[in-house]
Amino acid sequence: MIDVKNLSKSFGDHLVLDNISEHISSGEKVVIIGPSGSGKSTFLRCLNLLETPTEGELSFEGTVITDPKVKIDRIRQQMGMVFQHFNLFPNMTIRRNITLAPVRTKLMSQAEADESAASLLRRVGLEDKADAYPAQLSGGQKQRVAIVRALAMKPKLMLFDEPTSALDPEMVGEVLDVMKELAHEGMTMVVVTHEMGFAREVGSRVLFMADGKIVEQGIPDTLFTNPQSPRLQDFLSKVL
Amino acid sequence: MFQSIIDWFVSIGLRLDKAFIEGGRWKLYLQGLGITLELTVIALVIGVVLGLVVAVIRTAHDQQRVGRRKNPLLGFFNVLCHIYTTVIRGTPMLVQLFIWTFVILKTERNKILVGFIGLGVNSGAYVAEIIRGGLMSVDVGQSEAGRSLGLNYFDTMRYIIIPQAFKNILPSLGNEFITLFKDTSLVQAIGGMEMLYYAYTIGGRTFDYMPPLIGIALMYLIIVAIFTRLQAKLERRLRESDRR
Numbered sequence: 086m087i088d089v090k091n092l093s094k095s096f097g098d099h100l101v102l103d104n105i106s107e108h109i110s111s112g113e114k115v116v117i118i119g120p121s122g123s124g125k126s127t128f129l130r131c132l133n134l135l136e137t138p139t140e141g142e143l144s145f146e147g148t149v150i151t152d153p154k155v156k157i158d159r160i161r162q163q164m165g166m167v168f169q170h171f172n173l174f175p176n177m178t179i180r181r182n183i184t185l186a187p188v189r190t191k192l193m194s195q196a197e198a199d200e201s202a203a204s205l206l207r208r209v210g211l212e213d214k215a216d217a218y219p220a221q222l223s224g225g226q227k228q229r230v231a232i233v234r235a236l237a238m239k240p241k242l243m244l245f246d247e248p249t250s251a252l253d254p255e256m257v258g259e260v261l262d263v264m265k266e267l268a269h270e271g272m273t274m275v276v277v278t279h280e281m282g283f284a285r286e287v288g289s290r291v292l293f294m295a296d297g298k299i300v301e302q303g304i305p306d307t308l309f310t311n312p313q314s315p316r317l318q319d320f321l322s323k324v325l
Numbered sequence: 326m327f328q329s330i331i332d333w334f335v336s337i338g339l340r341l342d343k344a345f346i347e348g349g350r351w352k353l354y355l356q357g358l359g360i361t362l363e364l365t366v367i368a369l370v371i372g373v374v375l376g377l378v379v380a381v382i383r384t385a386h387d388q389q390r391v392g393r394r395k396n397p398l399l400g401f402f403n404v405l406c407h408i409y410t411t412v413i414r415g416t417p418m419l420v421q422l423f424i425w426t427f428v429i430l431k432t433e434r435n436k437i438l439v440g441f442i443g444l445g446v447n448s449g450a451y452v453a454e455i456i457r458g459g460l461m462s463v464d465v466g467q468s469e470a471g472r473s474l475g476l477n478y479f480d481t482m483r484y485i486i487i488p489q490a491f492k493n494i495l496p497s498l499g500n501e502f503i504t505l506f507k508d509t510s511l512v513q514a515i516g517g518m519e520m521l522y523y524a525y526t527i528g529g530r531t532f533d534y535m536p537p538l539i540g541i542a543l544m545y546l547i548i549v550a551i552f553t554r555l556q557a558k559l560e561r562r563l564r565e566s567d568r569r
Contacts, residue, residue: 133473135469135472135473158472158476159475160475161472161474162474162475164473165473165474166470166474168466168469172467172469172470174467174470174484174485174489176485176488176492185474185476185484186474186475186476189476189484190474190475190476234474235473235474238475
C-alpha cells in the first residue's frame with residue numbers, strides 16, 4: 086500500500102530522517118516507537134506529505150506521491166490523520182467538523198455526510214455531541230471526534246501521531262478502545278505512540294526508530310521480549 | 326454674580342442659535358458628517374483590500390518551507406510590501422496627505438478624492454499588519470488538519486483559517502476604523518469639505534469658534550461610542566463557539 090524508498094528529511098542542517106526504506110501493506114497495524122527526537126513523528130508526517138521529504142520517493146497504491154505533478158489533495162483524502170493535539174476546528178460544531186471535508190471534496194452530499202457523521206458518532210458514543218462546539222468537550226471526547234472526522238472521508242489508511250500523549254491518564258483508555266475497534270475491523274493503521282501496551286496488543290508489526298533510522302523491527306512479542314540492538318534494550322528498560 | 330451666570334446662559338443660547346440654527350447651518354454639519362463617513366468607509370475599504378493583499382503576500386513569503394528554494398517573484402513583492410509598510414508607518418499622516426495633494430496628485434481638483442487615496446493607502450499599511458498578525462495567530466495545526474483531510478489551500482483558508490483569524494482581527498480592525506474616522510479631519514487641511522471644514526468655516530463667519538468645534542467634537546464622540554457598542558456586540562456573537 087505504501088512504499089518508502091530512501092527517504093531522507095532534514096530541517097536546515099539537521100538530519101531528521103536518514104535514508105529510510107520501508108513497505109506497509111494493506112491491513113497492517115504498524116506501531117512506531119522510539120525516544121523523542123528519533124524522527125518518528127516526522128516519518129509519519131512524511132507519509133501524507135505534511136512534511137516534504139528532502140530526498141527519496143514515496144508511493145501510495147502504485148502512485149508516486151512525491152512527484153510534484155500529483156494532486157496531493159486527492160491522495161490525502163484517502164489517508165486519515167489524527168494529531169496529538171486533536172486540531173478540531175474550534176469555529177465549527179462537531180457535526181460540521183466531521184462533514185466539512187466530505188462535502189467540500191464532493192465525496193458526499195450534506196445530507197449523506199450528516200447521516201454518516203451521526204452513525205460514526207454513535208459508534209464512539211458521542212451521538213449527543215453533534216451540535217456542541219469542540220471547547221465543550223473533554224480531551225478524550227475531542228480525540229474520539231478527531232478520529233471520526235478522519236474516518237468520515239472513508240480513508241484506506243489511518244495515521245495516528247501520538248494520539249494519547251496530550252490526554253489526562255483517565256481518558257487514554259476511551260481513545261485506545263476506539264483505535265482497537267478500528268484495528269479489529271481491518272483498517273490499515275500507522276501509529277506513533279508511547280503506549281507500549283497498545284503496541285503489544287494491537288500492533289501487527291513494531292518499528293523502533295532512533296536517530297532518524299529504523300533500528301529494529303518485528304512482531305511485538307519478539308521485539309519486546311527479545312530485543313536485539315542495545316539501543317532498543319536501553320529504550321525498553323526505561324519505558325517498560 | 327448670579328446675574329453673570331444668567332447672562333452667560335442667555336448668551337450661550339444665542340451663540341448656539343448662531344452656530345447651528347441660523348440660516349439652516351445644521352444642514353452644513355450634516356453634509357460634512359456625510360463626507361466624513363464616506364471618507365472613513367471608502368478609505369477603510371481601500372485599506373482592507375490593500376492590507377489583505379500585502380498580508381497574504383507577506384504571510385505566503387514567510388511560510389515558504391525552510392531549506393527549499395524561495396520563489397523569487399514572491400521575494401520581490403515581499404520587499405515591495407515591506408518598503409510600503411515601513412514608509413507609511415514611519416511618516417506622519419498629514420505629511421503623507423500633503424505629498425499626495427501637492428506632489429503626486431497636484432493637478433487633481435477634487436480634494437475628497439485625494440483624501441480617499443491618502444487615507445486608504447495609509448490605512449492599508451496598518452491593516453496589513455493587523456491581518457498578518459491574525460493569520461499567524463491561528464495554530465499551524467489547524468491548517469495541517471484541514472490539508473490532511475484532503476481540503477485544498479483555498480478551502481482551508483476560507484473555512485478554517487480566515488474565520489478564526491477574523492475573530493482575532495476584529496478588535497484591532499475596529500480600532501483602525503475609529504482611528505480612521507477621526508483622522509478624516511486631517512483632510513480639512515488639504516481643502517476637503519468634511520465636518521471640520523464646515524465647523525471651522527462657520528466659526529470664522531460667526532466670529533465664534535467654540536460652539537461649532539465643541540459641537541462636532543461631540544458628534545465624533547457619539548459616533549465612536551455607537552460604533553464601539555456595535556463592535557462589542559459582534560465580538561460577543563463571534564465568541565459563541567468558545568463558550569463552555
